[in-house]
Amino acid sequence: MSTSDVVTPPIDVMTPGRKKHRGLLEEVWHNFKKNRLSLTGGVIVMLSIVVAVFAPILAPYNPVEQFNAPPGQHNPLPPLSRSEEGTLFLLGSDKVGRDILSRAIYGCRTLLQLAASSITIAFVLGILMGGVAGYRKGSWVDETIMRVVDIMLSFPTLVLAIALVGAFGVGKTHIGPITLSNMFKIAIVIAITYSPAFARVMRGVVLQEMAEDYVDAAKMSGGSGWQILTGEIFVNTIPPLIVQGSLNMATTVLTSASLSFLGLGLQPPRPSLGIMLNEARDYMFGGAWWYALVPGVFILLIILGFNLLGDGLRDSLDPRQARRTRL
Amino acid sequence: MRSESLGISTESSGSIVFQWEDMVEDSRLLEIRNLVTRFYTEEGVVRAVDGNSLHLDAGETLGIVGESGSGKTVTALSIMGLIENPGLIESGSILFRGDELLEKTQQEMLEIRGKEIAMVFQDPMNSLNPTLTVGDQIARVLHFHTSLSRREKKRRAIELLRQVEMPEPEKRLGNYPHQLSGGMRQRVLIAMAISCNPTVVILDEPTTALDVTIEAQIFELVDKLKAQFDMGIILITHDLAVVANSCDRVIVMYAGRIVEEAPVIDLYENPLHPYTRGLLNSIPQLDKEKQERLPSIPGEVPELITLPEGCNFSPRCKYAVEKCMHDDPPIIKIAPGRRLACWKAGEFIE
């Protein structure tokens, strides 16, 4: 061996294999699939979405169609009984002879529609409020937004929602040429009650990201405040927001159902799990157990599914925080 | 083979059987033999410490120098019994005064940790509990290892703070960590470390987060305490200058392996391993004339998951020959107190 075989390769050749990059979705899936409980949650949520989307195919009957009870019996009929016309009530019928299964399937549909649209609106409102407050930290804009948020958060969600429904009224509203459907109004009400939570999370994440040097670097590159907020900071705020969103989905479902239950949400005859529960109240002690049980189990499953999914997403999107909470 | 001419035998497979020739003396506090610590991560097996042997005698300061990923901190955590899942001490032996630490139970290690072997970590803010006062934290350490009464513990805490030259020790007792400066926090950690008169103190980058003037204060203190308590000290750092000032013996680590060991004066006057040489040349020095360019070591520190074949340093080494790319150099004794892991050892020793 002689010293003539001296080898000094250029930097690139020697570059060691650093940790492989995964896209956001890839990363989430990679961590998510390891957790059985969150997978279960995901499956439940997927199923309820399938039920919601294909409600017209899956539901055996029209949810508002009333059937007569056979002579000698009267509605509500227990599961597996038949109407006078001979239709089978798989999970029983309600007080006016409508098929509970069909109503629950359609109820699932309206509930998810309502929850999803309110979460989306809350998401947008929250991101706007929190993003601006965080970026202008310490200014009067920040103070104003965050104090409003504090006030809203100090109301119990349902109380605030009831108050807002009281203020907006139930039913369609006409604002000039625009007609707001009752459903859209309720979605806005729920969104308003949940947006402060998103605003807080968003502001916290933005503050955290603002402390990073890449924000200063972006300023040095000549980027404007808006460019930096949308082009640099926003991508890094998505993971915690998704976690907040999926965890809030469960409580949003609950609030939507509660409003209907109280008669302040969707109005009959529209099939809604909350309304069904409300109607079932009068028959609770009459032995019609299926009347309350079916919508109750539907609501329970949906909420359980979103909670498990949310926990799983939190663990996979922010492994560091997950480890902390588990300790 | 050159190594044979020096009287060292190695197995042809490249694995190293290190024969410990020295007698185990009474003054030997700590002896590590062929320690292998690995971490089993998703990305692969991290060979953090890869078959290293070293020892520490009473009253001496051993410096362990290396860059990130050299395995210096993992070595210390292995001694402390603080390797946790997914990490595993695969093989080797860690003798503390002739006693095998790797066979101790968790309970027995609790007794040793803090009382016999203490460690001071790099970041004083993270190593202190933010919700407890300085006095309470020192008292807790005393509570684990002594049976002092409350009042005695308080008196001892003040005494300890005075020993680490904390200004106004009585007042500081009631302070929370965030009320102290970085230097003061490090003093508190040192006070906690020496509270039970340990025989070995491991300092892991104790001054990396501190300013130079504070760093000088801390090392002055460490020297004073060492003389006072006759401890053995292991100083882990990336800073060759700090080592030169405060250590008796130095071990240089690279990518999980010890590449060179030498008494401090020999190491700086006659560094042998190409990595040590490169490192010493590449740091800007106050005493040297300003050079146009620093003679830098090319390339990057390797990842411990994908270590190169042969000598870990070979891809960056300007002396590397064919053999270096294929075979691991064993660490061999080349002079009293000097060890070297390099195939070209014969050429460097003149």
Next chain:
Amino acid sequence: MSSLNSNDGSLVEVIGLKKYFPARGDWFAQMLDRRQIKAVDGISFSVPTGTTLGLVGESGSGKTTTGRLIARLTKPTAGQVRYKSKDIAPVSGRQLKGLRRSVQMIFQDPSSSLNRRKTAGQIVKEPLRIHELVSKQAMESRLVELMEMVGLSHHFLNRYPHEMSGGQRQRVGIARALAVEPEFVICDEPVTALDVSIQAQILNLLMDLQDQLDLTYLFIAHDLSVVKHVSDRVAVMYLGKIVEIADTDALFSDPKHPYSRALLGAIPRPDPRAGKRMVLHGEVPSPINPPSGCRFHPRCPEQIGEICWQKEPDGITLPNGTSVACHLYADEGR
């Protein structure tokens, strides 16, 4: 130290620069507590074109704030920052954006200064896109050119920050700063976060780039050895004030201010025979309520009496061009 600023060859001049931060974060607390942190408290210096001014000091000295003031990442409380004789302290909007093409910054921690969800290519492209410097067709080749300039191959354009080592990340940070072809670059502790064997590579790169591109540097660091290596002139800061500005050789062979001496004496040397380090006692006092007179007097081993804690020393220019703020030299000024 105003005598320093008459130099016409200066690219950047700083005159009486001050930055006070409120001691408390939000405005409500500020109403109750009006104390201020005097991070930078009236400093003046100039950086001649094509040279490097080193700025050293311990944490809390205000060196990083000074860098951010000159970069216009924050607005000064008082004083001027003149770039090519024009005060840039009050500029905003379009003018500020224009300034960003001339003044750039390299950050300390490359893992924080690169957006973790963007590739190196996207990161370096950003300033080119914002300033519309390169057409779409020419973009790719310009990016490759920039990467090669900092010693990275085009393969790195598609890599994310965590797929690179610290040194490689810092190279990407340098490429981003140089994308707009700046004249003045503020290097804020550019090698502090890097491994020892990588520091020399980056220092060499910065010095090569200075030669090639005719850059002027403000080099901020706490490590005097590094500063000595790269700087033509060095300013030493203590608690928001500059205590000494001198040519590099003069400062390191014959430091004038007692603090400069202490700092130099405290540096560990990679030589076991170098002898004991000098130990400066005490800690840097709070910048909320700095000591009276000379700010260094409580820790100063060379105090000469009452004047030290009663009168703040003015900058005195010594015959060798060193400017020092210390009462020891009251009689030696020109």
